[in-house]
Amino acid sequence: MRHPFVLYRGIPWEFLPQEMGYGSGMTCWCRLRDWQEAGVWQRLHELLLARLNAAGLID
Numbered sequence: 001m002r003h004p005f006v007l008y009r010g011i012p013w014e015f016l017p018q019e020m021g022y023g024s025g026m027t028c029w030c031r032l033r034d035w036q037e038a039g040v041w042q043r044l045h046e047l048l049l050a051r052l053n054a055a056g057l058i059d
Contacts, residue, residue: 013029014026
């Protein structure tokens with residue numbers, strides 16, 4: 001997954017290097033948008049919080 005590369009580097013999606021093998025920057029942007037709309041990030045966040053809580057790592 002290369003979304004963190006774009007988010008961390010702060011580069012525009014269209015400048016995502018093609019040699020990374022994940023299609024165009026627009027394709028990656030569309031996937032990120034679709035995942036956001038599907039609630040993937042919210043579910044991931046909730047899962048991580050639940051696991052951290054179960055491990056006693058949340059105050």
